[in-house]
Amino acid sequence: MSETDKNKVVIPIGPQHPSLDEPATFTITLEGEKVVNAVIGVGYNHRGLEKACESRTYIQDLYIIERVCGICSHAHSTAFCMSVEELAGIKIPPRAEYIRVIVAELERLHSHLLWLGTACHEIGYDTMFMYTWRDREKILDLMASYGGNRINYGVNTFGGVRREFDEETSSDVIRTIDELDENLKHYMEITLTETTLASRLKGVGVLSHEDALKFGAVGPVAKAAGIDYDIRVAEPYGAYKEIPVKLITDDSADVYGRTLVRILEMQESVKIIKYAIKNMPGGIIAVKVPRRIPAGEVITRVEAPRGENIHFVRSNGTDKPDRVRVKAPTESNWHGVQHMLKGGRLADVPITIAAIDPCYSCTDRAIVVNSGGNTKVMDWKQLRQYSIDWYKKEGIDITALKL
Numbered sequence: 487m488s489e490t491d492k493n494k495v496v497i498p499i500g501p502q503h504p505s506l507d508e509p510a511t512f513t514i515t516l517e518g519e520k521v522v523n524a525v526i527g528v529g530y531n532h533r534g535l536e537k538a539c540e541s542r543t544y545i546q547d548l549y550i551i552e553r554v555c556g557i558c559s560h561a562h563s564t565a566f567c568m569s570v571e572e573l574a575g576i577k578i579p580p581r582a583e584y585i586r587v588i589v590a591e592l593e594r595l596h597s598h599l600l601w602l603g604t605a606c607h608e609i610g611y612d613t614m615f616m617y618t619w620r621d622r623e624k625i626l627d628l629m630a631s632y633g634g635n636r637i638n639y640g641v642n643t644f645g646g647v648r649r650e651f652d653e654e655t656s657s658d659v660i661r662t663i664d665e666l667d668e669n670l671k672h673y674m675e676i677t678l679t680e681t682t683l684a685s686r687l688k689g690v691g692v693l694s695h696e697d698a699l700k701f702g703a704v705g706p707v708a709k710a711a712g713i714d715y716d717i718r719v720a721e722p723y724g725a726y727k728e729i730p731v732k733l734i735t736d737d738s739a740d741v742y743g744r745t746l747v748r749i750l751e752m753q754e755s756v757k758i759i760k761y762a763i764k765n766m767p768g769g770i771i772a773v774k775v776p777r778r779i780p781a782g783e784v785i786t787r788v789e790a791p792r793g794e795n796i797h798f799v800r801s802n803g804t805d806k807p808d809r810v811r812v813k814a815p816t817e818s819n820w821h822g823v824q825h826m827l828k829g830g831r832l833a834d835v836p837i838t839i840a841a842i843d844p845c846y847s848c849t850d851r852a853i854v855v856n857s858g859g860n861t862k863v864m865d866w867k868q869l870r871q872y873s874i875d876w877y878k879k880e881g882i883d884i885t886a887l888k889l
Contacts, residue, residue, distance in 0.1 A: 493517055497832070501530050505608065505836040508846035512839065516832055524827040524835075526820065531847035537866050539810040544570055544644065544779060547807065551797075554812055555848045556637045557600065560586075560593045561790035562812065563642040565797035568723065569786040570644050573779050573801050582646035583725040584766040588659070589633070589641050590788075591755040591762075595666065596625040597791035598748040598755075601843045602673070605745065608837045609686040614676060621669055624662050631658065646772030656763050667756045674749050677742075687742035691826040691838035694739050701822035704815050705793020706751070707842050709735045710743035717789040729761055741841040777805050790815055792843050814848035 495516045501509035509530035515523035535554060539547040551566040552559040564586055571578060599622035606614040626636040632655050633639030641647050677683055693703060698711035708715060712735055718726045719733045734750045736743040783800035793815035802808040819842040826838050864872060877884045 494522065499835070500527075505839075507604075508844075510844075510846050512827075512835070514827070514832065514835060519831050519833070521827050521830050521832060521835065524824045526824060528820070528846055529850055532850040533847065534866075536810050536812060539807055541806065543777075543805045544807065547810065548643070549640075551810075551812070552638050552640065552642075555814060555845050557597050557845065558593065558790045558792065558795065558814070558848075559638045560589050560641060561788055561795050562797070562814075564590065564724075565786045565788045565795055566799070566810075567642045567644055568788070569784045569797050569799040570779055570801075571775065572784045572786070573782050573799065574644075574775050575780070576645055576773060576775050578646045578773060579770050580725070580767045581651075581769045582771045584762050585647045585651045585771065586642065587725040587729060588651065588759055588762045588766075589629075589639065591759045592625055592628060592659070594755045594791045595663070595752055596622050596629070597843075598752050599625065601748060601840075602745070605741075605837060605840055606683075608840050609682070611680075611682050611686075614673070617669070618673065621666050624666070628659055628662055631655070643772060644775040646770070648772070650771055651766070659759065660763065663756045663759055667753065670749060670753050670756070674746075674753075677745055677749060683745070684742065686834075686837065687740065687745060688738070689740055689742075690830060690834045691741045691744075691841045692739055692829075693822050693826050695737075697822065697825055698739070701825065702818045703793075703822050704818045705789075705791070705843075706744045706747045707819050707822070708793065709733075710747045711739045712737040717787050717794055721787065723786075723788060725762065728765075729758055731758060741837055744841050778803060779805070779807075783809075792816060792845065793818065812848075814845060816842065816845045817849040820844070820849065 497514045497516060498511065499514060500506055500511040511527035513525040513527070514521055535550055539550055542550070548563060548566060552563045554562045599618045603615040603618035603622065606612065606618070629639050630636045632649065632651070633641050641649060693701070693707065693711055695712045698708050698713055703711065703713070704715075714733050714735050716731070716733045717723070718731045722731075732754050734747050734754060736746050738746070779801040781801050781803040783798070786797045786799075788795050795815055796813040798809070798811035798813075799807055800809040823839060823842060826841070827835060830838060874884060
């Protein structure tokens with residue numbers, strides 16, 4: 487062992503750790519307090535959602551797709567509905583397009599408020615954590631009042647939306663976001679002037695413009711590196727074709743810049759919601775979609791709170807899809823995390839990871855089993871057989887179970 491290696495310390499973080507919202511492993515190599523290497527391990531949250539969709543009908547799959555992510559459920563159901571609607575040759579009513587946008591921007595508000603509070607908690611600034619989560623509760627109450635649930639609101643359906651957006655709902659939304667808009671000005675002032683935030687966020691988790699492009703970063707991570715790309719602007723879909731959207735960017739390329747981008751995006755979401763409510767057309771909110779979807783395949787992209795959200799759907803002409811593939815924004819942003827961690831301090835590891843707003847379970851698509859030092863990536867059939875064999879060792883024949 488060289489003298490250099492003797493000075494290095496390896497610290498394993500995870501899969502269970504107070505700073506992690508979901509299971510993952512981060513093996514951090516240090517020289518003193520400086521991070522010289524980081525190895526990221528995911529795969530603890532594989533749920534088999536894509537495979538599950540192949541054995542269920544499209545309408546059953548919609549409930550599964552909404553649960554890819556509890557925070558971005560509307561973004562996922564919107565992408566899935568748009569895919570199926572395109573395959574079926576269905577154009578949804580204009581009023582439904584506007585309602586989808588309103589709910590999407592409310593979801594962006596609650597997602598960014600969640601992140602802002604969590605980020606402040608990670609650096610010990612719990613006062614702002616309490617304020618932001620107080621405001622998030624009001625947004626979730628709106629979701630519950632309109633959709634029936636605080637998360638997984640179930641607004642989307644094939645051909646439109648399930649619930650009318652009436653005058654009372656519109657008034658409640660306007661009143662709530664007006665209050666939030668005033669608070670957002672305060673949060674921006676704090677971010678720009680509070681030394682606690684500046685000292686813990688500036689120069690931390692740096693991902694330059696060039697590196698953001700190289701690693702394929704999306705959403706606030708990319709925008710904070712000066713990349714002016716947002717699906718709502720670059721390739722407008724639904725009512726975004728008619729609603730003005732300001733693309734928010736910053737050139738700080740660090741956690742501080744990602745914080746500014748998210749606050750500014752929330753202020754822009756407030757404007758979008760107000761515009762949509764004021765200009766929402768009348769008419770029906772849904773049209774019928776055939777149970778059997780014509781054969782074909784389609785890729786749909788929407789701008790989720792975390793960034794570009796991609797859905798691929800292939801139909802074989804039946805009432806069940808032949809293939810469903812979901813690429814959540816975190817799957818794109820993971821690639822740059824190792825680069826962000828290197829050169830930083832151990833104390834900044836939690837906030838650097840949190841800065842991409844990772845959704846671990848959204849991205850897990852395989853399980854890696856390490857047996858006797860041999861690492862193996864398992865496909866669906868191998869995973870199923872592994873389960874059968876494992877239970878047989880326990881004296882249980884799961885193939886004989888009637889479920």
